[in-house]
Amino acid sequence: MRILLIGAGGVGAAFCSIATRRDFFDRVVVCDYDEARARQAVDAVADFRFTAERIDASSSEAVADLAARHDITHVMNAVDPRFVMPIFTGALAGGADYLDMAMSLSQRHPERPFEKTGVKLGDEQFAQDARWRDAGRLALVGIGVEPGLSDVFARYAADHLFSDIDELGTRDGANLTVDGYDFAPSFSIWTTIEECLNPPVIWEADRGWFTTEPFSEPEVFDFPDGIGPVECVNVEHEEVLLMPRWINCRRATFKYGLGEEFIGVLKTLHKLGLDRTEKVRVGPVEVSPRDVVAACLPDPAHLGPKMRGKTCAGVWVTGTGKDGNPRSTYLYHVVDNEWSMAEYGHQCVVWQTAINPVVALELLADGTWSGAGVLGPEAFDAVPFLELLTAYGSPWGQAELPPRS
Numbered sequence: 401m402r403i404l405l406i407g408a409g410g411v412g413a414a415f416c417s418i419a420t421r422r423d424f425f426d427r428v429v430v431c432d433y434d435e436a437r438a439r440q441a442v443d444a445v446a447d448f449r450f451t452a453e454r455i456d457a458s459s460s461e462a463v464a465d466l467a468a469r470h471d472i473t474h475v476m477n478a479v480d481p482r483f484v485m486p487i488f489t490g491a492l493a494g495g496a497d498y499l500d501m502a503m504s505l506s507q508r509h510p511e512r513p514f515e516k517t518g519v520k521l522g523d524e525q526f527a528q529d530a531r532w533r534d535a536g537r538l539a540l541v542g543i544g545v546e547p548g549l550s551d552v553f554a555r556y557a558a559d560h561l562f563s564d565i566d567e568l569g570t571r572d573g574a575n576l577t578v579d580g581y582d583f584a585p586s587f588s589i590w591t592t593i594e595e596c597l598n599p600p601v602i603w604e605a606d607r608g609w610f611t612t613e614p615f616s617e618p619e620v621f622d623f624p625d626g627i628g629p630v631e632c633v634n635v636e637h638e639e640v641l642l643m644p645r646w647i648n649c650r651r652a653t654f655k656y657g658l659g660e661e662f663i664g665v666l667k668t669l670h671k672l673g674l675d676r677t678e679k680v681r682v683g684p685v686e687v688s689p690r691d692v693v694a695a696c697l698p699d700p701a702h703l704g705p706k707m708r709g710k711t712c713a714g715v716w717v718t719g720t721g722k723d724g725n726p727r728s729t730y731l732y733h734v735v736d737n738e739w740s741m742a743e744y745g746h747q748c749v750v751w752q753t754a755i756n757p758v759v760a761l762e763l764l765a766d767g768t769w770s771g772a773g774v775l776g777p778e779a780f781d782a783v784p785f786l787e788l789l790t791a792y793g794s795p796w797g798q799a800e801l802p803p804r805s
Contacts, residue, residue, distance in 0.1 A: 401425040401765045404467055404496065406457055406487055407478030408432040408441040410700050410750035411501070415478060417744045418758045418792070420445040424765040429470050431455035457483040463490025472496045474764070476757055480591050481505055485524055488539065497537050497764070499757050501544030502591065503638050506598060509611070513599050517609050520601065521641045525774050533773040540760060542776050545733065546572055547638035548756040550715045553731035556782035557717040558647045561729055565649040565719040567804070570639045571730070573623045573630035573657030574711040576737065578703055583665060589694045593675045596658065596666050600634035603644045603652035615663055619655065623712045624799055625734040630657035646778035669693060704747030707737045711748050718804055728801045735794070759788050
């Protein structure tokens with residue numbers, strides 16, 4: 401296996417630190433628009449299998465050329481979702497399989513954005529499924545932690561825990577703090593703005609996909625391993641667009657524990673127009689307001705030494721168990737920042753995201769997972785993934801909960 405890793409930011413660098421401990425691949429070509437950053441990620445692992453290159457991720461031709469030049473078998477997309485489509489199409493043109501952790505962007509319904517979907521997350525990719533199948537190539541989409549591990553949990557629950565599922569409810573929360581900062585997001589603020597200010601999507605079997613207002617349906621969810629109660633709200637996310645394609649359920653939701661202060665900041669950015677991606681003229685230059693916001697905040701990849709606490713990702717499944725009785729189960733994965741920093745030198749949020757594509761690539765390398773077309777994690781057997789995740793030293797958990805109120 402020869403991997404082209406596009407993006408050497410926090411997640412890309414963490415990917416390298418995890419992958420270097422494994423032996424399932426021959427080469428990882430780490431590339432970034434900033435070649436110095438790619439070289440920094442390569443130098444950090446000090447592994448002859450890793451090399452650095454520069455790439456323009458907005459160019460499908462550049463992706464295809466680099467994949468062909470290095471005889472790449474798998475393109476791993478570790479940049480923000482605005483670059484999904486050129487990397488996705490470039491991988492196919494370059495004769496490689498493809499993986500990502502975030503899917504092609506959505507577009508609001510022009511008249512009723514908080515009721516109806518427009519272009520949904522991943523629609524552009526799924527529209528090319530036949531091309532990938534005809535080429536005998538695999539595009540494994542949404543294989544980070546959320547989406548990704550949460551989708552694997554959903555498949556595991558459907559196969560082994562439940563005979564009938566009422567709701568697949570992805571729930572994400574943390575108790576993280578950052579020393580010296582009142583406001584310092586632990587993940588890409590560009591992506592966070594995109595997710596949180598777009599109309600959230602919900603799936604219901606009798607309605608299909610529909611939208612609601614941002615930050616709707618608040619609920620308090622009690623996260624495990626000492627994180628505790630966190631208020632979670634509806635947020636647009638890929639799980640809701642992926643899970644119902646492969647798993648029978650009556651409802652699918654995604655709720656994120658943002659906190660009142662974070663929601664307030666996001667609402668203010670929106671009110672001021674600072675969430676916009678379209679460029680505006682400022683004196684002699686044109687800049688995207690969202691890019692300016694991102695540039696003004698600390699880089700999440702460098703916050704690890706100042707972070708305290710844990711992050712949790714998982715899916716709350718309700719319905720009927722295999723024994724015919726009502727069941728309410730939370731399958732989850734918790735990472736302690738102190739542990740990830742000591743063990744890998746990366747903060748817990750980016751590390752938790754990066755480990756899942758490494759696990760998936762190893763399963764693809766040994767033939768445990770295989771397929772063609774545009775597929776989500778739910779299309780594959782969950783058990784080998786969860787076993788290998790545990791073998792990597794990062795076990796998952798399962799808790800029985802009271803029924804939903």
